[in-house]
Amino acid sequence: MSAAAHHYDDPKDESPAPPLAILGLTAGYGARTVLAGVDLVLRAGTVTALVGPNGAGKSTLVRAICGRIPPRTGVIRICGIPAAEGEARARIGLAPQDIALYRALTIAENLAVFARLAGVRRTDVAACVAGVMARTGIEERANERIDRLSGGWQRRANVAAALVGNPRLLVLDEPTVGVDAPARADLAALVQRLAADGLGVLVITHDFAFAEEVAERVAILSEGRIALEGRLAALIAARFPNQRRAAVTFATPPSPNGRQVLALRGLIGDEGGTSFSGVVSDTPEGAGGLIAALKVAGLVPRTIAFEAAGLDALYADVTGSGHP
Numbered sequence: 299m300s301a302a303a304h305h306y307d308d309p310k311d312e313s314p315a316p317p318l319a320i321l322g323l324t325a326g327y328g329a330r331t332v333l334a335g336v337d338l339v340l341r342a343g344t345v346t347a348l349v350g351p352n353g354a355g356k357s358t359l360v361r362a363i364c365g366r367i368p369p370r371t372g373v374i375r376i377c378g379i380p381a382a383e384g385e386a387r388a389r390i391g392l393a394p395q396d397i398a399l400y401r402a403l404t405i406a407e408n409l410a411v412f413a414r415l416a417g418v419r420r421t422d423v424a425a426c427v428a429g430v431m432a433r434t435g436i437e438e439r440a441n442e443r444i445d446r447l448s449g450g451w452q453r454r455a456n457v458a459a460a461l462v463g464n465p466r467l468l469v470l471d472e473p474t475v476g477v478d479a480p481a482r483a484d485l486a487a488l489v490q491r492l493a494a495d496g497l498g499v500l501v502i503t504h505d506f507a508f509a510e511e512v513a514e515r516v517a518i519l520s521e522g523r524i525a526l527e528g529r530l531a532a533l534i535a536a537r538f539p540n541q542r543r544a545a546v547t548f549a550t551p552p553s554p555n556g557r558q559v560l561a562l563r564g565l566i567g568d569e570g571g572t573s574f575s576g577v578v579s580d581t582p583e584g585a586g587g588l589i590a591a592l593k594v595a596g597l598v599p600r601t602i603a604f605e606a607a608g609l610d611a612l613y614a615d616v617t618g619s620g621h622p
C-alpha cells in the first residue's frame with residue numbers, strides 16, 4: 299500500500315471536521331483589506347463553485363486557504379486544523395490556474411515528481427502515481443509529454459497532480475481555461491466523481507456553465523464577503539420566485555432609446571450591445587408585456603427566449619454587474 303493510500307485510510311484521519319471551514323475571515327495586503335468577513339463551510343462529498351467579479355478576492359481567498367497569507371481576524375480550518383499549519387496544507391490539493399506541470403516531462407514523470415514533493419516514500423511513488431492516474435482516468439496518456447497534450451488533458455493532469463498527497467480538500471482554480479466543450483464535460487464528470495469519493499471540492503471559476511454543471515452549491519464573493527451561498531436551485535427559487543430569464547438578441551445594436559426601453563424591462567446588454575438579458579414574470583403577461591414593449595419601441599429581435607433563471611441572473615442580481 300502506498301504512503302498516500304495509507305494516509306487516506308488512516309482511521310485517525312477520520313475527522314468529523316469539514317474539509318474547509320472559514321469563519322469571519324479578514325485578510326488583505328498592506329493597508330488594503332480584500333476579504334472583509336468571509337464565512338464559508340465546505341462539506342466532504344460536495345462541489346462548491348466560487349464566483350465573483352474580477353478583483354473580488356478569489357485568488358486572495360485561495361492563498362489564505364493554502365496558508366500563504368495569514369488571516370488578520372477570523373479562522374480557516376482544514377479538516378479542523380488551522381490553515382497555517384503544515385498538517386493543514388497536506389490535506390489540500392491545489393490545481394492552480396496556470397498549469398503547474400513540467401512541460402517537457404510526461405504525465406507519469408510529473409506525477410512522480412509531485413508525489414516525492416508531497417512526501418510519498420520513494421518505494422511508494424509508482425503505486426501512488428498509478429493510483430492517481432486510475433482515479434483521474436489519464437492512464438492512456440501517461441507517457442505523453444505535457445506540451446504535446448490538448449488543453450483538456452493538461453487540465454486533467456493538473457488535477458491529478460493535486461491529488462498525489464491524497465487531500466481531503468481539492469481546490470480547482472479556473473479549471474476550464476483552454477478546455478474545449480467535449481473535454482469540459484469529461485472534466486465535470488471527473489470533478490463530480492472525486493467529490494463522490496468523499497473529497498470537498500472548491501471550484502473557482504468565471505465559467506458559469508461549468509459551475510452550473512459541476513457544482514451543487516455556489517458561493518458568490520462580492521465586496522469582500524460571501525454575499526450568497528447555497529444550493530443553486532434553491533437560491534434561484536428564493537431569489538426569483540415565479541420569474542424567468544428573458545434573453546433577447548438583435549442583428550445590430552439597438553438605439554439608445556431602444557436600450558432604455560430594454561433597461562426599463564430589466565434587460566441589460568452585453569458588451570457587443572446585441573444580446574440583452576434579465577428576469578421577467580413567469581406568466582403569459584410577463585412574456586407578452588416584454589414582446590409588446592419591444593414592438594412599441596420598434597425593436598425587432600433576432601431571437602427571444604424565456605428560460606429558468608440561472609447562475610448569471612443570480613450573479614447579476616447579487617453583484618449588480620454582468621458576467622465577469
Ligand SMILES: Nc1ncnc2c1ncn2[C@@H]1O[C@H](COP(=O)(O)OP(=O)(O)OP(=O)(O)O)[C@@H](O)[C@H]1O
Nearest residue numbers: 327328330332350351352353354355356357358359
Ligand atoms: N500581492 C498583492 N499585493 C497587493 N494587492 C494585491 C495583491 N494581490 C492582489 N491584490 C489586490 O487584491 C484585490 C483582490 O485580488 P484577487 O487577485 O484576490 O482577486 P480575484 O477575485 O482573484 O480577481 P480575478 O478574478 O481578476 O483573478 C485586487 O484589487 C488586487 O489588485
